[in-house]
Amino acid sequence: xxxxxxxxxxxxxxxxxxxxxxxxxxxxxxxxxxxxxxxxxxxxxxxxxxxxxxxxxxxxxxxxxxxxxxxxxxxxxxxxxxxxxxxxxxxxxxxxxxxxxxxxxxxxxxxxxxxxxxxxxxxxxxxxxxxxxxxxxxxxxxxxxxxxxxxxxxxxxxxxxxxxxxxxxxxxx
Amino acid sequence: xxxxxxxxxxxxxxxxxxxxxxxxxxxxxxxxxxxxxxxxxxxxxxxxxxxxxxxxxxxxxxxxxxxxxxxxxxxxxxxxxxxxxxxxxxxxxxxxxxxxxxxxxxxxxxxxxxxxxxxxxxxxxxxxxxxxxxxxxxxxxxxxxxxxxxxxxxxxxxxxxxxxxxxxxxxxxxxxxxxxxxxxxxxxxxxxxxxxxxxxxxxxxxxxxxxxxxxxxxxxxxxxxxxxxxxxxxxxxxxxxxxxxxxxxxxxxxxxxxxxxxxxxxxxxxxxxxxxxxxxxxxxxxxxxxxxxxxxxxxxxxxxxxxxxxxxxxxxxxxxxxxxxxxxxxxxxxxxxxxxxxxxxxxxxxxxxxxxxxxxxxxxxxxxxxxxxxxxxxxxxxxxxxxxxxxxxxxxxxxxxxxxxxxxxxxxxxxxxxxxxxxxxxxxxxxxxxxxxxxxxxx
Numbered sequence: 001x002x003x004x005x006x007x008x009x010x011x012x013x014x015x016x017x018x019x020x021x022x023x024x025x026x027x028x029x030x031x032x033x034x035x036x037x038x039x040x041x042x043x044x045x046x047x048x049x050x051x052x053x054x055x056x057x058x059x060x061x062x063x064x065x066x067x068x069x070x071x072x073x074x075x076x077x078x079x080x081x082x083x084x085x086x087x088x089x090x091x092x093x094x095x096x097x098x099x100x101x102x103x104x105x106x107x108x109x110x111x112x113x114x115x116x117x118x119x120x121x122x123x124x125x126x127x128x129x130x131x132x133x134x135x136x137x138x139x140x141x142x143x144x145x146x147x148x149x150x151x152x153x154x155x156x157x158x159x160x161x162x163x164x165x166x167x168x169x170x171x172x173x
Numbered sequence: 174x175x176x177x178x179x180x181x182x183x184x185x186x187x188x189x190x191x192x193x194x195x196x197x198x199x200x201x202x203x204x205x206x207x208x209x210x211x212x213x214x215x216x217x218x219x220x221x222x223x224x225x226x227x228x229x230x231x232x233x234x235x236x237x238x239x240x241x242x243x244x245x246x247x248x249x250x251x252x253x254x255x256x257x258x259x260x261x262x263x264x265x266x267x268x269x270x271x272x273x274x275x276x277x278x279x280x281x282x283x284x285x286x287x288x289x290x291x292x293x294x295x296x297x298x299x300x301x302x303x304x305x306x307x308x309x310x311x312x313x314x315x316x317x318x319x320x321x322x323x324x325x326x327x328x329x330x331x332x333x334x335x336x337x338x339x340x341x342x343x344x345x346x347x348x349x350x351x352x353x354x355x356x357x358x359x360x361x362x363x364x365x366x367x368x369x370x371x372x373x374x375x376x377x378x379x380x381x382x383x384x385x386x387x388x389x390x391x392x393x394x395x396x397x398x399x400x401x402x403x404x405x406x407x408x409x410x411x412x413x414x415x416x417x418x419x420x421x422x423x424x425x426x427x428x429x430x431x432x433x434x435x436x437x438x439x440x441x442x443x444x445x446x447x448x449x450x451x452x453x454x455x456x457x458x459x460x461x462x463x464x465x466x467x468x469x470x471x472x473x474x475x476x477x478x479x480x481x482x483x484x485x486x487x488x489x490x491x492x493x494x495x496x497x498x499x500x501x502x503x504x505x506x507x508x509x510x511x512x513x514x515x516x517x518x519x520x521x522x523x524x525x526x527x528x529x530x531x532x533x534x535x536x537x538x539x540x541x542x543x544x545x546x547x548x549x550x551x552x553x554x555x556x557x558x559x560x561x562x563x564x565x566x567x568x569x570x571x572x573x574x575x576x577x578x579x580x581x582x583x584x585x586x587x588x589x590x591x592x593x594x595x596x597x598x599x600x601x602x603x604x605x606x607x608x609x610x611x612x613x614x615x616x
Contacts, residue, residue: 072449105559106534108475108488108495109562110444110474110519111488111495114451118450120449140405141446145385146358147357147358149358150357
């Protein structure tokens with residue numbers, strides 16, 4: 001491993017600790033959520049209306065995509081979200097991201113870890129195909145360990161079968 | 174932490190003839206065939222063990238209670254309450270009044286005595302076949318330190334169980350599992366170890382990171398498990414005695430999980446996810462590189478060795494859904510063995526080598542089941558909203574697994590069931606529990 005790569009990794013490690021969406025297992029919104037608007041059209045820096053902010057990424061673009069049962073194919077709706085994520089990441093190059101893959105509770109533990117890995121990787125590959133540098137994107141799978149919805153029917157399962165792109169403040173953080 | 178009662182020294186045969194018990198075991202009526210349909214549990218009488226020294230009364234009562242609970246807990250035996258006894262056993266040495274025990278239909282009589290010398294405890298017992306009017310096997314004595322009294326009780330139970338069933342025992346064993354607190358969206362997990370019956374729970378990790386699926390080494394001294402403590406799933410090995418742990422070598426940018434020991438205790442198999450694809454790898458836990466055993470674009474996970482170490486059973490969705498396969502231990506062509514409706518996962522080879530336990534999902538339900546190693550004679554033992562992750566008792570006759578209840582208050586706990594499907598029982602743990610791994614019989 002080159003020294004440069006080591007430094008990048010070290011930075012990625014720091015950035016992970018400082019991730020910008022600590023609520024990713026819970027309250028994060030998927031696309032279109034409001035947030036406080038500015039007065040007289042002025043944009044409050046860091047708000048969901050500030051296109052350079054992580055809040056904009058998490059809430060206005062949407063930090064997550066959902067999957068069909070047992071599938072890791074990106075849906076049409078998912079592509080719209082990921083196109084927005086890619087554009088944002090290409091503009092805001094100081095950020096890296098960890099893509100977290102998840103499964104619903106219908107499945108055995110090990111299989112769901114593997115399924116979450118497929119989902120996270122599908123998102124990563126899509127973002128890379130849109131020009132985001134692969135070394136800015138890591139993946140992890142939580143399997144069925146971190147559901148955000150807790151009922152045992154499809155309305156909850158559908159939200160738990162997800163991949164969440166968790167931003168981490170990068171070089172200049 | 175020390176293995177409690179590691180000082181257990183054993184087994185002085187005393188009294189009784191050599192020939193008679195052997196005869197009784199093969200020809201006498203005091204016999205349970207576990208594989209056959211037992212309708213009625215075998216009634217036994219277990220008078221409270223005699224206190225041979227003045228201060229042994231408390232321990233004698235506790236040991237008697239544990240032996241009784243072990244035997245009754247199998248579902249194969251039923252204790253006759255002492256209120257029904259005609260004879261009282263006042264002395265371990267006194268002759269047995271068989272007629273008095275026949276009269277209350279006690280087929281087996283277990284007598285015992287406990288003595289205490291300083292920190293040393295001795296437990297001896299005899300097993301009588303009441304209807305043959307003879308002792309079954311020799312009396313045995315176990316000696317150990319006072320803190321190991323439960324193990325001595327379990328050893329008595331193992332001997333009684335073995336003599337009557339002809340199978341190895343499983344009571345002097347431990348279970349490592351994941352202890353759980355918190356709701357489904359805030360679950361905290363930590364590793365715990367306990368006696369097979371839920372006694373003596375000790376925690377091996379804190380709950381700062383998700384831990385999954387601990388697996389005992391073949392000698393019970395170490396545990397492999399998966400932890401997210403780096404932020405990514407990685408495999409660790411923990412020494413049960415010292416509670417020291419270390420990460421097993423991993424490749425950067427990958428996830429590794431689902432580890433299991435080979436019967437040699439040196440090699441391990443596990444799953445490694447790379448670029449979204451999960452395959453099975455093997456390595457020596459002492460170091461050195463990992464060898465890839467499967468290379469398909471599908472998910473290959475949950476590997477488990479045959480007891481002779483020559484084969485590995487695992488699950489794969491290469492056919493389009495999760496199914497079970499067997500391949501040579503070094504990799505190579507795999508044979509599919511599961512063909513029923515539904516999906517099959519988490520296969521575990523029986524320590525006897527004859528069966529494979531698995532989790533099955535079909536029509537919205539989960540089952541624990543067993544099948545022969547060629548996939549024939551599939552039997553489902555349980556059914557519920559979510560059962561998964563079987564582990565074998567050391568004698569290959571009982572399975573422990575995780576059951577999770579449905580809905581917002583969903584909670585995981587441990588259950589056990591016979592391979593016949595009988596005797597489904599909760600295993601009591603102080604908190605929720607999942608992912609049990611049953612140790613071999615302790616030494």
